[in-house]
Amino acid sequence: SSSLTEVKEFVKRLRRQTDLCNMAKTVRALLNNNSTVTVLRSGLHAVFNEQSLDVTKNLFQEKFRNPKKRQKNIQLKCLNNLISSLTSSTDIRDLLSCFSSDLQTFVIKPSRSKEAFKKQASDFMLKWNLLLSTVGKILTINRTDSFG
Secondary structure, three states, X not given: OHHHXXXXXXXXXXXXXXXXXXHHHHHHHHHOOHHHHHHXXXXXXXXXXXXXXXXXXXXXXXOOOXXXXXXXXXXXHHHHHHHHOOOOOOOHHHHHHHHHHHHHHXXXXXXXXXXXXXXXXXXXXXXXXXXXXXXXXXXXXXXXXXXX
16 A cells, blocks of 8 residues: 555656646747747736736735734745746746745745745745736736737
8 A cells, every 4th residue: 555655646746747847848939939928028017017916915915914924925026036037038947047046035045944934835835826826817818918
């Protein structure tokens, strides 16, 4: 039974790696198309200028009303940094390096213990997924050119 459990975990990891490889191929193809990157950047900038993202911004801050514990919206900072470094000549490795640096700065370094890291990392991932889902919905509904 332990072998079966290990095989199941291996299959999960292999699927994740395959998904990441396919996503990297897609992103690499998008980054090589100057007009697609230009339209995507303008759509993403428009999303941040619209009121529709405000609901998500408020959700991020709702948990941290106490000024001492108030978290500076790290997910939006990370996304803004990615958008800022997004150009038609950007290599996917540069984008991953930018994101990795932000994670190091905002999630990994501030953690004082393993438990604190787990909590902060899971909180970041939950909010990051929420943010990307919201941005994806807005791009799909309001800015179809930017989305695809």
